[in-house]
Amino acid sequence: MQYIYFVGTAGSGKSSLVYAFREWMTLQGLDCITVNLDPGAEDIPYEIDVDIRDWVKVSEVMEEYELGPNGAQVVCADLMAMNAKDLATAIEGFKTNYVLIDTPGQIELFAFRRSSEAIIDTLGREDAYLIYLTDPHLAKTPSGFVTSLMLCATVFFRFNLPFLNVLSKADMLKEEEFDQIVQWSEDPDALNAALSDEHLEAKTVMNIELFKAMENIGMFREIIPVSATEKFGIEDMYNAVQESFQGGEDLRSD
Ligand SMILES: Nc1nc2c(ncn2[C@@H]2O[C@H](COP(=O)(O)OP(=O)(O)O)[C@@H](O)[C@H]2O)c(=O)[nH]1
Ligand SMILES: [Mg+2]
Numbered sequence: 001m002q003y004i005y006f007v008g009t010a011g012s013g014k015s016s017l018v019y020a021f022r023e024w025m026t027l028q029g030l031d032c033i034t035v036n037l038d039p040g041a042e043d044i045p046y047e048i049d050v051d052i053r054d055w056v057k058v059s060e061v062m063e064e065y066e067l068g069p070n071g072a073q074v075v076c077a078d079l080m081a082m083n084a085k086d087l088a089t090a091i092e093g094f095k096t097n098y099v100l101i102d103t104p105g106q107i108e109l110f111a112f113r114r115s116s117e118a119i120i121d122t123l124g125r126e127d128a129y130l131i132y133l134t135d136p137h138l139a140k141t142p143s144g145f146v147t148s149l150m151l152c153a154t155v156f157f158r159f160n161l162p163f164l165n166v167l168s169k170a171d172m173l174k175e176e177e178f179d180q181i182v183q184w185s186e187d188p189d190a191l192n193a194a195l196s197d198e199h200l201e202a203k204t205v206m207n208i209e210l211f212k213a214m215e216n217i218g219m220f221r222e223i224i225p226v227s228a229t230e231k232f233g234i235e236d237m238y239n240a241v242q243e244s245f246q247g248g249e250d251l252r253s254d
Pocket of ligand 2: 014015016038102104105
């Protein structure tokens with residue numbers, strides 16, 4: 001089984017992309033299941049096979065511990081680790097090839113709390129993969145793009161799992177913006193030049209050192225534009241994940 005975690009800031013389109021990816025996979029005859037790891041989720045667009053809310057739910061924690069929604073989210077994030085084994089058992093009950101995992105709305109609940117590590121370890125690191133969703137609103141400006149890339153690097157640093165950076169909701173961008181972001185994603189010099197134009201006083205030394213480090217850890221690689229609503233880029237995303245898993249073996253040929 002291969003575990004694909006969808007990670008990104010609130011509203012970056014994680015749940016919608018899980019929906020679109022599942023739909024695409026089903027059309028291809030690929031077997032997959034979906035897992036909701038968001039204890040505060042309200043409207044999930046896809047059919048959920050395994051749901052963390054069966055064990056931990058924000059509304060219930062709010063009541064039980066007399067907490068507001070933010071405090072309850074944090075408590076839920078911490079409680080999730082206690083259910084990691086049950087979650088794994090429920091997932092393993094499905095004989096499937098792919099497990100698409102939707103993570104909590106706010107990225108910090110997944111990236112900055114210990115529970116997620118426990119869940120990843122329990123499900124298995126060997127076949128785990130991260131899809132990081134870059135929000136198009138943030139990525140439009142050079143400094144916003146760097147911020148998002150640093151967040152992606154943080155998630156990578158935290159989990160040390162192979163990852164793919166996708167430009168989510170790419171249908172919301174104009175063609176020039178779209179091409180520009182793709183160029184920045186693989187060309188630190190182009191990004192640096194754009195940054196210098198943005199802040200005329202340019203913090204070039206910091207950029208150069210920072211970019212060198214980011215380049216060394218493999219952050220500059222072509223971002224894949226995807227749209228869950230317009231349904232493009234999904235196959236590219238699948239192919240990139242496949243290439244990484246099992247040296248490119250394609251389960252479609254099974
Ligand atoms: N235009 C456009 N909107 C999208 C796309 N994916 C998601 N959205 C919208 O973005 C908002 C947040 O999406 P959601 O999947 O709930 O994000 P999440 O918080 O990361 O799970 C919703 O209003 C979606 O309808 C997309 O590919 N294109
Ligand atoms: Mg969501």
